[in-house]
Amino acid sequence: MKGKQKKGMVRDYILLGLVFVIAILLITFFPDKKDEVINASWNFLVEMLWILPAVMILLGLFTVFVPKKTVVKYLGKASGIKGVSLAILFGALPTGPLYVAFPIAASLLKKGASISNIVIFLSAWACIKIPQEMVELQFLGAKFMFTRLALTIIFVVIMGIFIEKLIAKEEDVSLIPTKCP
Amino acid sequence: MSITAAVINGIAILALLIAFFKDKEKAIQSLKIAGKSFIKIIPMVFIVIIIIGLLLGFVPPDAISKFVGSQSGLSGVLLIGVAGAIMHVPSIVAFPLSASLLESGASITAVAAFITTLTMIGFVTLPLEIKALGKKMAFLRNGTSFIIAILIAILMGMIL
Numbered sequence: 001m002k003g004k005q006k007k008g009m010v011r012d013y014i015l016l017g018l019v020f021v022i023a024i025l026l027i028t029f030f031p032d033k034k035d036e037v038i039n040a041s042w043n044f045l046v047e048m049l050w051i052l053p054a055v056m057i058l059l060g061l062f063t064v065f066v067p068k069k070t071v072v073k074y075l076g077k078a079s080g081i082k083g084v085s086l087a088i089l090f091g092a093l094p095t096g097p098l099y100v101a102f103p104i105a106a107s108l109l110k111k112g113a114s115i116s117n118i119v120i121f122l123s124a125w126a127c128i129k130i131p132q133e134m135v136e137l138q139f140l141g142a143k144f145m146f147t148r149l150a151l152t153i154i155f156v157v158i159m160g161i162f163i164e165k166l167i168a169k170e171e172d173v174s175l176i177p178t179k180c181p
Numbered sequence: 182m183s184i185t186a187a188v189i190n191g192i193a194i195l196a197l198l199i200a201f202f203k204d205k206e207k208a209i210q211s212l213k214i215a216g217k218s219f220i221k222i223i224p225m226v227f228i229v230i231i232i233i234g235l236l237l238g239f240v241p242p243d244a245i246s247k248f249v250g251s252q253s254g255l256s257g258v259l260l261i262g263v264a265g266a267i268m269h270v271p272s273i274v275a276f277p278l279s280a281s282l283l284e285s286g287a288s289i290t291a292v293a294a295f296i297t298t299l300t301m302i303g304f305v306t307l308p309l310e311i312k313a314l315g316k317k318m319a320f321l322r323n324g325t326s327f328i329i330a331i332l333i334a335i336l337m338g339m340i341l
């Protein structure tokens with residue numbers, strides 16, 4: 001994993017170099033656009049730097065203070081509305097890219113957590129992260145952020161229940177002979 | 182500094198203070214993780230910042246609004262939704278990119294579709310998801326996510 005991460009970093013820097021060279025070339029050929037480009041980039045950079053350290057600190061805190069074991073322990077047996085709320089909360093609190101959540105989801109599956117909770121947990125992890133919402137708030141405004149957040153929560157819950165029903169139905173049909181004692 | 186940035190920084194400082202008060206070692210560990218993540222995301226931030234500059238400087242707003250603006254209709258939304266599903270960039274840098282798209286003529290619907298598919302659907306990480314959860318659940322989750330992303334986007338466009 002470490003080597004893979006290093007490779008990713010190298011790839012990012014190569015990409016950055018490439019984008020930088022393209023930008024320099026474009027500005028050299030079209031000098032009248034220079035001010036506009038630099039202004040736009042500068043404004044977004046400043047806006048980003050004002051919040052990035054704070055977002056990273058929150059990300060670090062959540063990672064350390066909400067250990068994965070806790071997530072599995074509580075979500076493994078929770079059900080009903082409590083299960084749904086916990087799935088959203090535990091998805092939204094700890095941080096890291098989505099692939100970090102897959103092993104957690106896999107152990108939840110093994111522990112017998114409901115399919116809907118696992119799907120809701122994964123989706124919350126993917127798109128209801130608190131630090132992420134803060135960046136959304138900064139760049140797209142409160143109205144956009146809160147509307148999208150509310151809609152996302154509603155639809156993610158519906159999706160979780162839908163997928164659970166779908167999988168349960170299929171298993172009823174295909175697994176009856178093996179499932180019955 | 183905007184109010185939003187001030188609030189976010191305030192929350193971070195407060196949380197950090199509480200963390201130090203509760204468990205100094207864990208708090209230091211959190212800061213280390215924060216530093217590492219910061220260094221890791223910096224090149225991506227600069228890439229997106231440069232792209233935003235070029236986008237706002239060179240691409241005329243009518244070109245953007247033609248593809249993903251309000252006149253483009255459902256096809257524009259689907260197009261940017263697919264782009265979001267395939268792209269593999271940290272969601273944190275997706276927001277400034279989305280803001281610049283909005284600024285240059287993209288519709289709210291298109292931008293909401295982009296953000297939602299980008300965060301919810303992992304095309305690149307699909308093999309990992311299949312390994313962890315099995316083919317059926319992985320495909321169902323990603324497929325349904327695309328449909329609800331488009332639904333969320335359409336509703337966003339209607340509400341805002």
